[in-house]
Amino acid sequence: MATTTLLIPTPDGQADALAAFPDDGRRHPGVLLYMDVFGPRPRLEEMARELAGHGYFVLVPHIFYREGAAPLLELPEHIGEEERPALFEQVMPFYLAHTDERVLTDADAYLAYLAERPEVADGPVGVVGYCLGGVLALRTAAARPDRVAAVAGFHPGALLTDEADSPHLLAPKVTAEVHFGIAEGDMTPEEFGRLNEALEAAGVRHGNEIYPGTQHGFTMADTSAYSPEGTRRHWDRLLPLLARTLTH
Template identity: 70%
Template sequence: MPTANLQIPTADGSADAFAAFPEHGGQHPGVLLYMDAIGLRPVLKEMARELAGHGYYVLVPNLFYRYGPAPMVELPEFIGQENRVELFGQLMPMVDALTPELALRDAEAYLAFLTSRPEVSAGPVGVVGYCMGGGLAMRTAAAHPELVAAVAGFHPGGLVTDAPDSPHRLAPKLTAEVHLGLAEHDLTPEGIAELGQALDAAGVDHSCEIYPGTLHGFTMADTAAFNPDGTQRHWDRLLPLLARTLGHG
């Protein structure tokens, strides 16, 4: 599987990124993959390779590039209860500093870079996000409705908040088809209802489901939250979504 380590020019510098794409050459639909709060690391690169194996050019930027190249902190090989609190104490200032304004400025650069790659075919792209990346995927699709045809968020964070620009309030700007795969306690029943009502009222083609028996972070094989059944279900939802919307497969 061909891969590349890249630098994406942004309004605030240069973001390091990882890309994976099919080995048989040619052009392929583009997918922007947003990392979780733990950051760009081997497990996300492996997920990008898996997705690329199905015929996509997958770009995974380091969302915390303002703090330096990934990894910004020393990451353990396995993240469990014994090291999670200390790790997130280091990570959360970077998460909190990535405001919606900065994230959308970066998203414009990421999409411009992705669609300019010679390996990426003309046409719409998909945006996939994990954890904090789920909310960013929704924001990106709402800001670029002419380009983003598919949004998928898995164990997403920050989808329904009291903020005027909460991702669920951006539903009227969406043209993409949306799938959200929630862990059992990612959102309250009230939050799920509010999210569904917003998407329904905007006429967004969407699905939102709770994956049984899962914890937040269930797709991440380097964490104690990893759930093989939930991860397989995530592939079972993601791949058909991309095939339908990006005219592939």
């Protein structure tokens, strides 16, 4: 796999990003991979490289670029339960500043960048997100149904809220096929049912699951939440979804 760091022009500046892709001189479908709240780091590069190995051009933008280039936080090699609260406290201002308006402005820039890369095949893209990235993936798909054919979110952030802009209310705008792999405890059975009902009512193809024996962050091998079984299930769901929906 080839990897490169790059800068993506946006209306607010330049987003630093990582790309991973097969080094074979061919064009491959594009995948936009949204980070979790802790941001770009070796684990995300590792996951991007693994996904690229299945025949995709994977773009991982640093969504908090307005606050400075990554890394914004000095992260330990392993994020345990003791370290987590202080890290969340540091990152929360960046998270709160990342408004829906910024999400959609940036999404247009990321999708435009993928469309312009010579290594990326014509056709729709997939959008994958972890933690808060799961919500960003859904918002991106709703805003650009013409460009997004697959949405996957793993241990996603709050997909259902009581607010008027709750992500699940975007379902009628989504034409992509959707999979959310949800950690035990991240949603009540009632919330999980409401999410599925919203997608079904909108005619959105989906295969959401609550992954048994997992906790929030289960794909992140550099944290205490890591679940090898949950991560394997995540690949078992993600790779067929992309294969079904993106042109090879």
